[in-house]
Amino acid sequence: MAGNVTFTMIKPGAVAAGNIGAILKIIQENGFHIAAMRLTQLTPQQAKQFYKVHEGKPFFEDMTNFMASAPIVAAILTKENAVADYRKLIGATNPAEAAEGTIRRMFATKISDNAVHGSDSDENALIEASFFFPSMERY
Numbered sequence: 001m002a003g004n005v006t007f008t009m010i011k012p013g014a015v016a017a018g019n020i021g022a023i024l025k026i027i028q029e030n031g032f033h034i035a036a037m038r039l040t041q042l043t044p045q046q047a048k049q050f051y052k053v054h055e056g057k058p059f060f061e062d063m064t065n066f067m068a069s070a071p072i073v074a075a076i077l078t079k080e081n082a083v084a085d086y087r088k089l090i091g092a093t094n095p096a097e098a099a100e101g102t103i104r105r106m107f108a109t110k111i112s113d114n115a116v117h118g119s120d121s122d123e124n125a126l127i128e129a130s131f132f133f134p135s136m137e138r139y
């Protein structure tokens with residue numbers, strides 16, 4: 001059975017563009033509960049650790065340096081079927097391929113700056129949520 005937890009980051013480009021509020025509004029309007037949230041800036045080392053599964057890929061260095069270049073918003077979202085529903089709401093990784101009405105279609109500029117991250121599995125959602133938030137900071 002699908003879990004009810006996913007993890008998201010609003011990425012540096014979308015934060016700098018002033019889109020935190022608009023993105024959170026869409027997330028809430030689509031039935032997600034914000035169980036934890038923080039504005040923070042990753043170190044390059046933390047970004048590399050978070051995205052370890054992509055280590056070795058050609059975009060790894062640039063992507064992790066970008067993620068550490070300015071503040072991000074990290075959040076745990078809960079909802080029935082959270083991982084799949086959130087991936088549907090944010091759209092394809094490449095905003096050029098993201099469906100009309102999705103967050104990446106509306107707020108992303110390019111694949112390396114694609115507005116938001118969303119967990120790709122229930123297992124990774126729990127790992128990613130724990131990377132940022134202890135259980136006592138979840139509501």
Ligand code: CMP
Pocket residue numbers: 054059063093111112113114116117118
């Ligand atoms: P995200 O969902 O945060 O997971 C990994 C990120 O790597 C992804 O969003 C993209 O921003 C980035 N990414 C994936 N593929 C590419 C690519 N081919 N070129 C540049 N960045 C990429």
